[in-house]
Amino acid sequence: MNGASGRAYLRWLAPLALAVAVVVLWEVLVHVFAVPVYRLPAPSAIALALYDGHSTLLESAWHTLSLALIAFVLAVAGGILLAIAFTRSRLVEAALYPYAVVLQVTPVVAIAPLILIWVGLDNAPLAVVILAWVVAFFPVLSNMTLGLRAVDPGLRALFRLYGAGAWQELRLLRLPASLPYLLSAMKVSAGLSLVGVVVAEFVAGAGTSPGLAWRILEAGNRLQTPRMFAALVLLAAIGVALFIALSCLERRVLSRWHESRR
Amino acid sequence: MSDADRVKVPRPVARFDDVTRRFDGGLVALDRVSLSVHEGEFVSVVGPSGCGKSTLLSLLAGLTAPDAGRVWRRDARPGEVGMVFQEATLMPWADVRANVMLPLTLLGEPRGACARRADEALARVGLDGFAHARPFELSGGMRMRAAIARALVTRPRLLLLDEPFGALDEMTREAMNDQLLDLWASSGLTCVFVTHSLYEAVYLSTRVVLMSPRPGRIQAEHRVDWPYPRGEAFRADPSFTHLRSALSVRLREDAVTPEGGAGP
Known part of the structure; x- marks a missing residue:
């Protein structure tokens, strides 16, 4: 002990x-x-920049976090629904899966300007959410599809023995069985939605989106390196917080049905 | 007179007529198998792996259909047949009671009645007090007892068991054998029990069916005329040992012959 x-x-x-x-x-x-401060500021200088600019930076951090969370929730919901559609119909999967892959392998930076045109320049946050969603939803889709299929064949036989319908099988067997797959995909997806938001803000943000990515660009242009680092520290903190939160959720849920709690 | 006849002749609950079933690859799993199971019997099906005994059970359960021939079952509605698999196949995310009441849930029984009947079934297998335990908290033997309770919860007339005790240690296995016999004797169940252990088959059964592999065929049937309850007296009796070794010789003969004949 x-x-x-x-x-x-x-x-x-x-x-x-x-x-x-x-x-x-x-x-x-x-x-x-x-070392000159514009090249590499000392940690004390970064702390000072964080303190001095905390009202703007925290506001930006909240902006970035909320967009990432929206994209994350939509990615999880969309991934689950599409995965269910895939497992219900091979035709749907055959038709849609290649496009999901295309969406996944196309660099998000490259489609950002296009999305921005479509949603309108005054709708930058919407463009950011869409782009982050594109990045974040694929892991949920692929893992969830795997999870919905990886069901104990004995349990499936049991469900058939009692004449279970497709809905019963989904609700009582496939969804709970795929929970571990979903939870590990969510950890990846949360990180990716943050990455997606930052990348999208770089491209689409240009002054209209007050997120952390824009603060980094802005401070970089003004050679305020300590402020760049301060924004980076906040971004890293958000990413770590998301990861820890989801790991806790995973541990809580799975401890009820696994011995491997630690 | 005619009444006495009716009592004496047990009614069939399931019958195979010239049933052939192929694996997905086209290999013949069962080749023209005919077999009757009568009410109140405890039939064991024994054979080496690949003899199609699990296929036979899943045909009997209605989980697969024959490629040729006919499978008939008297009690064909869902819930009238229970099945126990090689593994306990419990849902790891649900507690023991939820697992045991699953068949009733699937059949659309009201919730309160489900829980009550699940607790009754748990009591029958000696698992009362474990309703809220999680599967991972149970030993292998207890998990298997939960699986048996789940199979019994719908009060089936026919219970199919697919090598259920294969993964258990010998002590647990013998205890489970006796428990299963108690359940069978007290409930008027008909059991079809697939195993690769002759020891288990002879000890449990009213009738032992021997199968040979590639293609799966029924090779011989043997009645076991020892009164129940059987217990240690039967295990220690020379006739038990004798029957077991006689059947073992038959199985081995058959396992050797086709390979010797088909050799290059």
């Missing part, structure tokens, strides 16, 4: 200690070598 809790501590302590060491070393080296 001592060993196990020791290892749990290690999982938090080790990266934390590394972070502290890196920050301290970074601070010292920047001062020792007198």
Whole structure:
């Protein structure tokens, strides 16, 4: 028990200690070598920039987070529904799957200007959500399709033995059985929706979208490197928060039906 | 007189007439198999792997259809036949009670009645008090008992078991054998039990059906005339050992002959 809790501590302590060491070393080296602040600001300068600009930056962070969350929720919903359609009809799958792949492999940066034209320049947030959705929905679709198909053949036989209909089989067997697949896809998809929002903001944002990506561009143009780093820190924090939240959800849900809780 | 006759001649509950069934690849799984199962019987089907005994069971359950011949079952409505698989095949996300009441849920029974009957079935297999346990919290034997409770929850007339105890250790297995016999004797069930263990087959059955592989055929049938309840006295009796080794010789003969004949 001592060993196990020791290892749990290690999982938090080790990266934390590394972070502290890196920050301290970074601070010292920047001062020792007198690195210009526009090239590499010291951690203290970044912290200061974060503090000084916190009202704008936090507002931007909220903007980015909310667009990412909207894209994420739509990606999960769309992925699940399409996966259900795929498992219900091979024809639907045969017809739609290639286009899902095309959408997935086409760089989102390349279609961004097009989407922007379609939704209108004054509708930049909508364009951002659409683009982030395009990036985020594929993992849900492919994993969920896999999960809906990977059902214990014994249980399927059992459902057939009692004359279960397609709806019963979906609701009572396939959906619960695919939950682990969905949850691991959601972890990937949440990260991708954040990436999608940032990339889309770079392309489409140009002044109309006040997200973190725009703050980074803006600060970069003004050579306010500490502010760029401050925005980056917030982006990383959002990504980590999403990942931790979904990992907790995954652990909570799956602990009810697996021994492998740890 | 005629009444006495009717009592003496058990009525058939299922019958195979010249049933042939091919695997998806075209290989013959069952070749012109004919077999009758009568009410109250405990029939074991024994044979090496590949002899089509699982196929026979899934035809009997109505899960597959024959390619030729006819499968007839007296009780053909859903819920009138119960099935236990090689694995317990419980839903890992649901507790034991939800698993056991699944057949009733699928048949559209009202919820309250489902839960009550699930608890009754759990009590019959000695799992009362485990209604809210998760499958992963149970031992292998307990999981299998939950699977049997699930098969019994609809009060079927015919119970099909596909090597249900193969994965259990010997002690648990013998205990499960006795428990199954108790259930069978107390409920007027008819059981068809697929196994590769002659020991189990002879101990449990009123009749043992031997099958040979490639293609799957019924090779011989043997009645086992030892009164129930059987218990240790039967396992220790010379006639048990004798019958078991006689059947074992027959199985081995048949496993050797076709390969010897078909050899290069």
